Amino acid sequence: MESIWAALESIQPVLESIACRMESIWGRIKSISNYMGMGDPIKTEKAKLQADFSIMRIEYQLPPQKPY
Numbered sequence: 001m002e003s004i005w006a007a008l009e010s011i012q013p014v015l016e017s018i019a020c021r022m023e024s025i026w027g028r029i030k031s032i033s034n035y036m037g038m039g040d041p042i043k044t045e046k047a048k049l050q051a052d053f054s055i056m057r058i059e060y061q062l063p064p065q066k067p068y
Helices: 002-035 041-060
Strands: none
Touching: none
């Protein structure tokens, strides 16, 4: 078990570096999509997922959810 923790601790800097790069790339994607007038990609994807789930609810007759 200790060797697992040691291995995880040894790759932590690599994972943090990857996370920083991903944040940077995501920031670029957001700025490009806003520049092109596509809006915020997170809101767009969230709307798509909500629409898909609404369709699934209708198809499978799931009970309606309370809005949060």
